[in-house]
Amino acid sequence: MRDSWFSASHGIMLLLLLGFAIAHSGLAALRGWGESKIGARLYRVFFALVSIPSATVLIIYFFNHHYDGLILWQVQGIPSIKAVVWSLSAISFFFLYPATFNLLEIAAIQKPEIHLYETGIIRITRHPQMVGQVIWCIAHTLWIGSTFTLLTSLGLIAHHVFAVWHGDRRWYQRYGDEFLKVKERTSVIPFRAILEGRQTLQWQEFLCPAYLGVTAFIALLWWGHPWLIAVTARVPW
Template sequence: MTNLIAATAVFLLIHFVVSGTRMRDTLAARLGDGAYLGLFSLASVVVLIWLGFAFTGARGADGEALWGMTRGTQMAQLVLQLVAVLFILPGLTTANPTSVQQEGALERPDVIKGMLRITRHPFLWGVAIWAAGHLLVNGEPASLILFGAMLVLAVFGTASIDAKRRRALGATWDSFAAQTSNIPFAAIAAGRQKLSLGEIGWWRIALAVAVWAVLTWAHPYLFGVRALP
C-alpha cells in the first residue's frame, strides 16, 4: 500500500504543482514548449505505469472493503461508464483550445460547437465520471486511493487548465470562457448555449457506444473483474 500511496502522491504532484502552477510557465520558458511537453509527457507515462503496477500489488493486500458491489450499483456503474466514454471519446476527437497545443482553435469562428457546448473540458469530466463510477463499486482501500486520486485530478484539473489558459491568452480566453462552461450543461442551462447532438457527430457517438460495449464485455479479460451482472 505504501508503494501505491507514493505513486499516487507523485502523480498528483507533477500535475498540480509542476503543470498546474506558474512553475509550468517558468519551465516552459527555460526549456522551450516542445522540450517541456516532451519531458512532462514522459514523466506522466512513467508514473502512470508505476501507479498501475502499484495498484495491482496493493489491491486486496491491506484493509477490508468499506463497501461492496450490489446489483444496483453495478447497473449504475455500467450507465456511468457509458456516459464517461460519451464524454471522453468525442472530447478527444473534437478541436478544443483547452487541449494540449490546441490553443490555436480559438481562432476558428465556429470553435464552440458539439461537445464544447456541453463543457469546455469533456475529456476531464469523462475521466471524473469514470473514476466516480469505479468508486461506486470498489470500496477497498487501494481503489479508494487510485480512483479517488483520478477523480480529484480530473475535477480540479479543469480549473487548473482554465487558469493556465487565462494567463497565456488573456481576453481571447475570457471571451471563450464566457460563452462556455466548465460544469457540464451549465452554459446550456444558463441559455448561453444549446445542445446539438448532430454537431457532436453521430459517428463519434456510435463509436463511443461501441467502445463502451467492447470494454464492458472484455473487462474480465483485461482487468480480471466482470463488469456485466
C-alpha cells in the first residue's frame, strides 16, 4: 500500500539493513581471527561472498519499493532539481569508491591488508565511505520523498556512522600510536582538518586511475540507470 505509513516493506527493509550491518561489520570485526584460521585471501573471498549478495538484495529491494509509504514532499517538478540530485549522486561516488584503491587486494589476488594512509580523499575526510553514503542518501531522499526512502536512508547513515567508530577502533588495534598521529592530521567531517591547518590538500593526488575509474562508472550508471530500474522490477519482491 503506497498510501499508508509503515507498510510491510518498511519493516522488511529494516530487517535487511540490520542483517547487512551485522554481516558486514561483524565480519570486519572478526577479520583478525578469521585470517588467522583460513588466511587473508580466503577470508576476503568469504567476506565478499557474504557482503556482495547482501548488498545486492538491499539494492534490488530498494529499487522496487522506494515509493512505498507516504510521500512527504514532491520536488521533482522544480526546475534544475534533477541536475542537483544527479550532481550530488556523482559526488557521493567519488567518496564511496576510491576509499580502497588496491583492486588486486579487493579481489584477493594480492594479500589483503589494513592500510593506514592520508592521501587523496583521506585528506578531505578520514571516512569517505560514510560521507559518500550521507550525500547519496540526501540526494535520493530529496528526489523521492517517501517514508520508505527516508527510513532506508536513516538506516544506511546509522550503519556508516557506527562504521566510523568501528573503523577507527580497528585501525588503532592494528597501528596503535601511528594511527593516533594520522587521526590528529585528519578529520571525519569533510575539509575540517584542512580548514584547521592540520592537513593540506594535494590536487595532484587525485590524478590517478582510481578516480578515472569512478568517473567512468558514474557515466555508465547515468546511461544505464533506466535499464537497471527495469531489470530489478522483474524481481518479484
